Amino acid sequence: MPRLRALALLIVAIVARGGHADVQRQAITCATAQSPAPVADPDLYCIDLLPPLAIDGVGGVARLVPPASPFGIAVSPAGEMLYDVLFDLRDLPAPSALGAYTTFVAWAAAPQMNPLIKLGEVRNGTTRLGRVNLDRFLLIVTAEPTVGAASLANPAALTGRIVLRGTSAAMRMQPHDLAFFLAGLLEQKAATGGGGDHAAHQQAPAHGDASWTQPPMHPDVAMPPAFMSLRPDVAPYRPAPEDAPLARPRELLRLRDGAAIDLVAAPVRRVLFGRTVTMLGFNGQYPGPLIEVAEASTIVVRFTNRTGFETAVHWHGLRLDNRFDGAPHVTQDPVPPGGSFTYRVFFPDAGIYWYHPHHREDVLQDLGLYGNLLVRSREPDYFAPANREEVLMLDDLLVAESGPVEHGREAPTHALMGRFGNVLLVNGEPRWEAAVPRGEVVRLFLTNVSSTRVFNLSFQGAARMKVVASDLSRYEREAWVENVTIAPAERYVVDVRFDAPGDVRLVNRVRAIDHIMARFFDETHELGVVRVSDRPAAPDHGPSFARLRPNASVVADIAKFRRHFDRPVDRELLVTLRAGDLPFPLRPLMSYESVYRNPVEWTGTMPEMDWVATGRQVRWTLQDRATGRENMEIDWRFKVGDVVKLRLVNDRGALHAMQHPIHIHGQRFLVLSVNGVPNENLVWKDTVLLPTGFVADVLVDVTNPGKWMLHCHVAEHIETGMRMVFEVNK
Numbered sequence: 001m002p003r004l005r006a007l008a009l010l011i012v013a014i015v016a017r018g019g020h021a022d023v024q025r026q027a028i029t030c031a032t033a034q035s036p037a038p039v040a041d042p043d044l045y046c047i048d049l050l051p052p053l054a055i056d057g058v059g060g061v062a063r064l065v066p067p068a069s070p071f072g073i074a075v076s077p078a079g080e081m082l083y084d085v086l087f088d089l090r091d092l093p094a095p096s097a098l099g100a101y102t103t104f105v106a107w108a109a110a111p112q113m114n115p116l117i118k119l120g121e122v123r124n125g126t127t128r129l130g131r132v133n134l135d136r137f138l139l140i141v142t143a144e145p146t147v148g149a150a151s152l153a154n155p156a157a158l159t160g161r162i163v164l165r166g167t168s169a170a171m172r173m174q175p176h177d178l179a180f181f182l183a184g185l186l187e188q189k190a191a192t193g194g195g196g197d198h199a200a201h202q203q204a205p206a207h208g209d210a211s212w213t214q215p216p217m218h219p220d221v222a223m224p225p226a227f228m229s230l231r232p233d234v235a236p237y238r239p240a241p242e243d244a245p246l247a248r249p250r251e252l253l254r255l256r257d258g259a260a261i262d263l264v265a266a267p268v269r270r271v272l273f274g275r276t277v278t279m280l281g282f283n284g285q286y287p288g289p290l291i292e293v294a295e296a297s298t299i300v301v302r303f304t305n306r307t308g309f310e311t312a313v314h315w316h317g318l319r320l321d322n323r324f325d326g327a328p329h330v331t332q333d334p335v336p337p338g339g340s341f342t343y344r345v346f347f348p349d350a351g352i353y354w355y356h357p358h359h360r361e362d363v364l365q366d367l368g369l370y371g372n373l374l375v376r377s378r379e380p381d382y383f384a385p386a387n388r389e390e391v392l393m394l395d396d397l398l399v400a401e402s403g404p405v406e407h408g409r410e411a412p413t414h415a416l417m418g419r420f421g422n423v424l425l426v427n428g429e430p431r432w433e434a435a436v437p438r439g440e441v442v443r444l445f446l447t448n449v450s451s452t453r454v455f456n457l458s459f460q461g462a463a464r465m466k467v468v469a470s471d472l473s474r475y476e477r478e479a480w481v482e483n484v485t486i487a488p489a490e491r492y493v494v495d496v497r498f499d500a501p502g503d504v505r506l507v508n509r510v511r512a513i514d515h516i517m518a519r520f521f522d523e524t525h526e527l528g529v530v531r532v533s534d535r536p537a538a539p540d541h542g543p544s545f546a547r548l549r550p551n552a553s554v555v556a557d558i559a560k561f562r563r564h565f566d567r568p569v570d571r572e573l574l575v576t577l578r579a580g581d582l583p584f585p586l587r588p589l590m591s592y593e594s595v596y597r598n599p600v601e602w603t604g605t606m607p608e609m610d611w612v613a614t615g616r617q618v619r620w621t622l623q624d625r626a627t628g629r630e631n632m633e634i635d636w637r638f639k640v641g642d643v644v645k646l647r648l649v650n651d652r653g654a655l656h657a658m659q660h661p662i663h664i665h666g667q668r669f670l671v672l673s674v675n676g677v678p679n680e681n682l683v684w685k686d687t688v689l690l691p692t693g694f695v696a697d698v699l700v701d702v703t704n705p706g707k708w709m710l711h712c713h714v715a716e717h718i719e720t721g722m723r724m725v726f727e728v729n730k
C-alpha cells in the first residue's frame with residue numbers, strides 16, 4: 001500500500017509539473033486569465049488568440065467589452081451588438097524578428113474577410129481598441145511594415161504576417177441538419193403509432209381540447225417537422241364573453257392630490273387587423289387610462305377585478321406604502337374574480353411609471369391590462385422645453401390567421417423564451433402616427449410593456465435624438481443617441497427633433513438568429529411614422545435642444561452614494577434555469593443551439609418550439625450564491641438606510657441562457673458597472689437588463705420598509721419561479 005501511495009504521489013507530481021510548464025509556455029488563455037473586476041462569461045465574450053505553427057510561444061486573449069451606453073447595453077441602430085476589444089498579449093517578439101516589420105496591428109473580420117476592420121496597433125500587455133459590430137468574426141494580429149496613413153486609409157491592406165488569430169463564439173454555430181432530420185423521422189414514427197409514451201402524451205389533444213391555435217411560423221425560418229404536431233400540456237384560455245363592449249383609446253386622467261378613481265379590469269372587444277377579438281382592458285380602454293399627477297401626491301384607486309383570474313395591481317417603479325404594492329401573497333391577498341381592493345398610490349418621484357396586474361402577467365398584461373402614470377415634477381424646468389409630448393407603450397402580440405394564439409390556463413406557455421408576439425403595437429395599435437411642424441422637439445415617454453421582447457428603436461429620416469431620463473430620474477447628463485434599447489418594464493424619456501420635412505419612420509431593428517441554418521438576419525418592424533411638414537415649429541426650441549444638459553441635482557444626489565461604489569459586494573444572485581421534463585425533441589435541440597447564445601434574444605424565430613414548453617416543465621431561478629437558496633426560499637433582511645451592493649450574474653451555462661430584465665420593487669438602484677466596466681452616466685433605475693452571460697453590479701438605496709419583490713420581468717419567467725422577497729425593517 002505505501003508503495004502504491006508513493007507511486008500515485010509521484011504521478012501527481014509529474015502531472016502537476018507538466019501542467020505548470022504548459023501554463024508557462026502557453027502564456028494565457030480565456031480559461032486561466034485573471035481579472036480584478038468581474039467579467040462576462042468567457043465562453044461567449046473572451047477569445048483565445050493562438051499563433052500559427054511557425055511562430056512559437058506567443059499568446060493572448062481578447063475580451064469583448066461593452067462600450068459605455070445609457071442603456072447598459074451597446075447596440076447599433078441595426079441591432080448589432082457593439083464591442084470594444086481588450087487585448088491582453090504576452091511574449092510578442094520584436095516585430096523585426098519576424099521579418100521587415102515595425103509594428104503589430106489588430107483586425108476584426110467577417111468570416112469571408114469582408115468587411116475587414118482595422119482596430120489599431122497592439123503590443124505586449126493590455127490594449128483596448130474598438131469597435132466591432134459584426135455578428136461573428138475573426139480576430140487577427142499581424143506584423144506590419146508600417147501603420148502609416150496609407151494603410152489606415154485603406155483598411156483592407158492586411159499585408160503583413162499573421163502572428164495571432166482567434167474566432168468569436170458565434171463562429172461555432174453550424175447548421176442543424178442532423179437534429180432537423182432526426183426530428184422529422186421521429187414525427188413519422190409517432191404518426192404510425194411507434195412514438196414513445198412521452199411523445200404520445202404530448203401529441204394528444206391537451207385536455208381533450210383541440211382548439212389551440214397554432215402559432216404562425218416565422219416567415220424566414222424553417223421549423224423541424226416534429227414540432228408541428230406538439231401541443232402545450234395545459235388547456236387553452238381565451239377571454240369571454242365575445243360580446244364584451246368595444247374598447248376605446250385611452251383617456252388622460254389629470255388627478256389632484258387626494259383624488260379617487262375606479263379602475264376596472266374586464267374583457268373588451270378590439271378590432272385588430274380587420275378582425276374582432278376579445279381582449280382585456282382597464283376601464284374599457286386601450287391602454288389603460290393615462291394617469292397624470294404631481295410629484296409627492298397621493299391618489300385613491302378602487303380596483304375591481306372582472307377577469308377570470310385572481311390578480312392585483314402593481315404600481316411599477318413607485319416607492320409607495322408596502323401594503324399597496326399589489327404583490328399577491330406578499331403584500332395583499334389576491335383579488336378574486338368579482339372582488340375589489342382599494343389602493344392608496346403615492347408618487348414620490350417625478351417621471352414615467354406604469355401599472356399592470358401582478359399575477360399571471362403572461363395572460364392579463366399580454367391581453368391589454370397596462371397603463372402609464374405620468375408624474376410631473378414640481379420644478380418648472382425639470383426637463384428642457386419641448387413642443388409636444390407623446391406617451392408610448394410598446395408591446396407585441398402573437399396573432400395567427402384565425403386570431404390571437406391562446407394563453408395557458410393552468411400555467412404559461414412559452415415558458416423558456418417568453419411569448420414573443422409577431423405583431424408590434426404602440427399604445428395597443430399596430431401603427432402610430434404623428435404630424436409635426438419642421439424643427440419640433442417631441443418628448444417621448446417610452447414604456448416597454450411586452451412579455452419578453454427587448455426593443456431597439458430608431459427613427460429613419462431627419463431626426464436627432466437624446467436620452468434625458470429613465471425609470472426613476474433624469475441622467476447625470478443628457479446624451480445623444482442613435483437608437484433606444486428598452487427591455488420589458490424599463491422606461492426611457494427621449495427628446496427628438498425633426499429637422500426636415502418628410503416622413504420619418506419609427507422602426508424596431510434587430511438581428512435575428514435562425515439556429516437551424518446557423519445564420520443571422522435583419523428583422524425590421526415599422527411601428528409608425530412622423531409626418532414632418534414644411535411649416536416651421538413655433539416656438540423654436542432648437543438652441544436648447546442642441547445643448548446636452550447636465551443635471552446638477554441628480555449628480556449631487558448620487559454623490560452621496562459614491563463612497564459605496566468600490567466596496568465589496570454584499571449579495572450575489574445567479575440567474576439560471578432548471579428545465580424539467582421538456583417535450584422531445586426540445587432538449588437535444590436546445591443543447592445543440594446553446595453552442596452560441598446572443599447577448600439578447602431579440603425575437604422569436606422558432607414559434608412552435610417556444611410555445612410548447614410550459615410552466616409545468618420549466619423553473620427559472622434566482623439563486624443566492626452565499627446560501628444556495630432559490631427564489632421564494634431566499635430570506636434577505638435589510639434596514640431602512642442600508643445601501644446594498646448587489647451582484648447579478650446571468651448563467652451562460654443554463655440550458656436556455658438568455659437575457660433577463662431584473663426588477664426590484666419599492667426601492668431605487670444605480671447600475672454601477674456592467675462586466676466590470678464602470679457606468680459613467682448614472683440614473684436611478686428599478687429595472688436592469690442583464691444580457692446572457694453578463695455580470696452587473698447594482699447599488700440599492702434601501703429607503704422603504706416592508707416586504708418587497710425582486711424578480712425577472714419576463715412575464716413567463718416570474719410565473720415560473722423567478723422571483724424572491726426581501727424584507728426591509730425600520
Ligand SMILES: [Cu+2]
Pocket residue numbers: 620659660661712713714717718722
Ligand atoms: Cu427572465
